[in-house]
Amino acid sequence: MSDEKLLEVVDLQAGYNGMAVVHDVSFSVREGEILAILGSNGSGKTTTLRAITGTIKPMSGIIRYKGEDITGMPPFKLVSKGIAMVPEGRMLFGGMTVEDNLLMGAYLNQDKKAIQERLKLVYELFPRVEERKKQTASTLSGGEQQMVAIARGLMSDPKLLILDEPSLGLMHKLVQEIFKFVKEIAAIGITVIIVEQNAVDTLALCDYAFVIQNGESVIEGRGEDLLSNEDVKRAYLGG
Structure with a gap:
């Protein structure tokens, strides 16, 4: 640090x-x-x-x-x-796939190779998000939606x-899981x-x-x- x-x-x-x-x-x-x-x-x-x-x-x-x-x-x-912000309430596009939601977070980046590298990093941090990448966001649980929202925030390389x-x-168990990911995000700088x-x-x-x-x-x-x-x-x- x-x-x-x-x-x-x-x-x-x-x-x-x-x-x-x-x-x-x-x-x-x-x-x-x-x-x-x-x-x-x-x-x-x-x-x-x-x-x-x-x-x-x-x-x-x-x-x-x-x-x-x-x-x-x-x-x-x-x-x-x-600087990236993940708003209260997640604000995902429910009818879009998880991966398309993530790509919305990289809208300022025109470098396709860099976007794919960022996507790979995000999936390494959030394996469950990768497992759900072809599902529409509305089908996910609240905890999974929060993971996607945070992952989308990371797509802009903040x-x-x-x-x-x-x-x-x-639920408390999901909160602990989300906070574990927050710790890992800080650990990569x-x-x-x-x-x-x-x-x-x-x-x-x-x-x-x-x-x-x-x-x-x-x-x-x-x-x-x-x-x-x-x-x-x-x-x-x-x-």
């Missing part, structure tokens, strides 16, 4: 219709690291993601990627720079992969930001985490340290 900051967010303020939902949030993530953003519904997690990925324009603050100011940059430009609520609606409500499994997975409440970062630290933090236990772990 490198000490170099891949993404840095400084004093971010973002919201909708002139009303701030996120207030002065700051954090950074290093190359090869898994960073978790935790919080309940309405805490400001998703708004933070939308500001980073260019879906909404921040009201103030700076977002840097590899040292470059990308604040307010449109999503398609961010994808070309190496340096930073952002996952929004990947455990949503999945891809930085991961994971936004979750599932605090226990996410803190066990991540290198570093911070908790957002009412649009503000209220506590941060190493995942293993937050797992044993009394304030976090009371708020999120039922302690």
Whole structure:
């Protein structure tokens, strides 16, 4: 893992219709690291993601990627720079095959050989996805659909992969399987930001985490340290 900051967010303020939902949030993530953003519904997690990925324009603050100011940059430009997002709800094309869904993730790449090499890597990471490649996405289980969604995100050859609520609606056994894949993705050098409500499994997975409440970062630290933090236990772990 490198000490170099891949993404840095400084004093971010973002919201909708002139009303701030996120207030002065700051954090950074290093190359090869898994960073978790935790919080309940309405805490400001998703708004933070939308500001980073260019879906909404921040009201103030700076977002840097590899040292470059990308604040307010449109999503398609961010994808070309190496940032991919897997949205909440998977957003697959149900009537298309699994493989065609994956190829949609490589839409910016015109090099057919590079696309096939990327597809091979994705299938090595997700053997079950390869087994289902000729099935339509709508026939897959929820866990399999989430694997396809993450695999599609990897098809753009990202340096930073952002996952929004990947455990949503999945049984605990499937969550553990998905998180195992996230660990493997980080192990090949891809930085991961994971936004979750599932605090226990996410803190066990991540290198570093911070908790957002009412649009503000209220506590941060190493995942293993937050797992044993009394304030976090009371708020999120039922302690």
